[in-house]
Amino acid sequence: MISGIQHFAFCQRQWALIHIENQWRENVLTTEGNHVHQRVDDSGFDETRGVFRIVRSVPLVSESLRIRGIADMVEFERQSEKCEETVMLDGREGNWKVTPVEYKRGKPKSDDRDIVQLCAQAICLEEMLGVKIACGAIYYAETRRREQVMFSDSLRLRVKTLVAGMRLLYDENRTPRAEYQKHCERCSLISICKPKWSAKGYSKSAAAYVKRFVEGGEDQSDDC
Template structure:
């Protein structure tokens, strides 16, 4: 895999969007709009569990050294090429051969290091593309910031404490970049998509603010309440 060249166009710092919202957009475009355009937020058991596991992951944010391994927690990331910023739960730096051009040079450490991001998620290990896209976005930030190549990372699921290895192939990278473009287009539009109920809505923290069963059935909120009161 070739090292990426510096981009020709950059986003301004003021236009950077949270890379965590890529997972929202992949899950539901309306959810991403409610967060970013309407600034709506509400917790449920899933978001609360996620907050706890992220706090545990960040812990002491001073670097941890274990021989040929350096662990950095809560590392701030950004990509001016994609217009994204955010905080990585954990980034592992594994000692590499000094001749390995894919490795990163870390200030204060000699030689080159292979970069391995780890994102913590609540629940049990499962395949969820939105999480993989979020992790890949962290990777693209790291590659841009450190001028390196990151081949794989991992999602760590807190319920059963297992890692799921994610390989950053061309398809995942392309999907991630396309999702970043869609996220900026959504924010620039200033429009929140209409709701449409799906089974996944039941696990969303915004379920009671979004009212997907109302809008999804083609009814106005007023007619919905009129019907409920009549019952």
């Protein structure tokens, strides 16, 4: 799933828990994110405003990357001239520039988890429509601003690398071991992931853990 690229870029273990083990748990951040997406989740929305055509909840697929998903919104802007960045739309006159727009609850991140998801959407649209997409946009609800994202060659390569990593873990049906970091405290899956257990060596083997517990060498106070 395209939405999984964001999870994988943030934490490979988080991605595996969700997309391989089918585990999920809400927290205040995920709930707020759901509310933001509900505002644009309308598969029947198709509106023209001047030179813009706005379509929401657009199904996406890429045969080359073997990914699929939904774009929050795709904007088509009428252009005066035809070029590699424009397409013709059924039942519409003129040439149209294509821009994917993703909605997020917070503000711009210090990492690339949001922009790789948007770039993956652009790659899908390029394949589906036979067009070149140079940039897209992410709307952040906290700042109420759009941030433009340029789809550079290095960003496209980053997306392909992430998808290859996702495919490898998925084919191997493997969940990476946890590594506790500061961002773990904001993750809705922390009670399932238990990253501090790995930091203490609990995940080396179940047998080793049981042996230490029986021998009375474990202090479980931090994990209760």
